[in-house]
Amino acid sequence: MSAEAELPLSKVEQEEGAIFAPRFSADGLVTAVVTDVADNHVLMVAHMNREALQLTLDTGIAHYWSRSRKALWKKGETSGNMQQVQEIRVDCDQDALWLRVSVQGDGVTCHTNRRSCFYRAVTGSGATTALVPAQD
Amino acid sequence: MSAEAELPLSKVEQEEGAIFAPRFSADGLVTAVVTDVADNHVLMVAHMNREALQLTLDTGIAHYWSRSRKALWKKGETSGNMQQVQEIRVDCDQDALWLRVSVQGDGVTCHTNRRSCFYRAVTGSGATTALVPAQD
Numbered sequence: 001m002s003a004e005a006e007l008p009l010s011k012v013e014q015e016e017g018a019i020f021a022p023r024f025s026a027d028g029l030v031t032a033v034v035t036d037v038a039d040n041h042v043l044m045v046a047h048m049n050r051e052a053l054q055l056t057l058d059t060g061i062a063h064y065w066s067r068s069r070k071a072l073w074k075k076g077e078t079s080g081n082m083q084q085v086q087e088i089r090v091d092c093d094q095d096a097l098w099l100r101v102s103v104q105g106d107g108v109t110c111h112t113n114r115r116s117c118f119y120r121a122v123t124g125s126g127a128t129t130a131l132v133p134a135q136d
Numbered sequence: 137m138s139a140e141a142e143l144p145l146s147k148v149e150q151e152e153g154a155i156f157a158p159r160f161s162a163d164g165l166v167t168a169v170v171t172d173v174a175d176n177h178v179l180m181v182a183h184m185n186r187e188a189l190q191l192t193l194d195t196g197i198a199h200y201w202s203r204s205r206k207a208l209w210k211k212g213e214t215s216g217n218m219q220q221v222q223e224i225r226v227d228c229d230q231d232a233l234w235l236r237v238s239v240q241g242d243g244v245t246c247h248t249n250r251r252s253c254f255y256r257a258v259t260g261s262g263a264t265t266a267l268v269p270a271q272d
Contacts, residue, residue: 018266018267018268019267020265031181033178040178041176042169042176042178042234045167045169058261087258089254089255089256089258089270090257091181091253091254092248096254112152112228117227117228117229117232118226121223121225122193122224125193125194129193130154130155130156131153131154131226
């Protein structure tokens with residue numbers, strides 16, 4: 001069974017309807033923002049193809065498509081930091097997903113061994129732009 | 137002046153360094169996750185080209201690239217709901233940005249007149265998948 005409707009929806013159906021019909025890009029992917037359900041901290045941005053989304057819906061564990069490895073990716077399968085999906089939201093035009101997750105294991109999401117992939121903030125502008133450690 | 141370094145960085149420099157060198161995709165865009173700085177609620181997912189990012193850094197007001205209109209987009213310019221950028225974070229491989237913003241005006245981000253574009257949650261799986269209003 002497919003997770004999504006196959007027919008194109010009208011703009012009203014897409015934005016206000018109850019049919020989940022994610023719009024995959026030309027390369028077959030939809031963007032997924034992943035946050036900690038406890039505090040909405042952004043942990044990572046990833047991509048899902050249709051199969052990854054279906055596996056996520058079927059298992060409750062987040063699966064993605066690794067663009068670098070060109071392979072399905074059960075996030076945390078090796079490290080133990082799998083993502084238990086508490087809620088999936090979709091945006092108005094259904095081309096982006098928001099996954100609210102609980103991270104298992106030691107709570108690390110980034111391959112650099114940090115909680116979040118977003119561990120640096122931009123300071124300054126122009127020629128003085130630089131990155132500094134984010135505060136939380 | 138450019139906001140970003142022009143030379144490719146090593147993996148260590150990209151992930152651990154202080155040089156802001158966002159990696160634009162083949163179509164010249166980088167993904168931006170936009171959250172409310174007050175509570176990290178995800179408001180929208182958008183895209184920036186180099187010019188939009190530069191304008192954002194220079195003005196402190198979020199600018200994007202509208203893929204549908206193929207034009208620079210000063211978010212909220214018409215509605216008054218402009219986004220004052222409090223912080224920009226970048227992820228480990230510098231191909232995604234996290235903008236933490238304060239929304240001006242009446243606090244609406246979505247063109248459907250809602251606070252966030254993510255106003256629906258996915259329920260069920262398989263043939264029973266449907267969208268319901270999100271709880272907050």
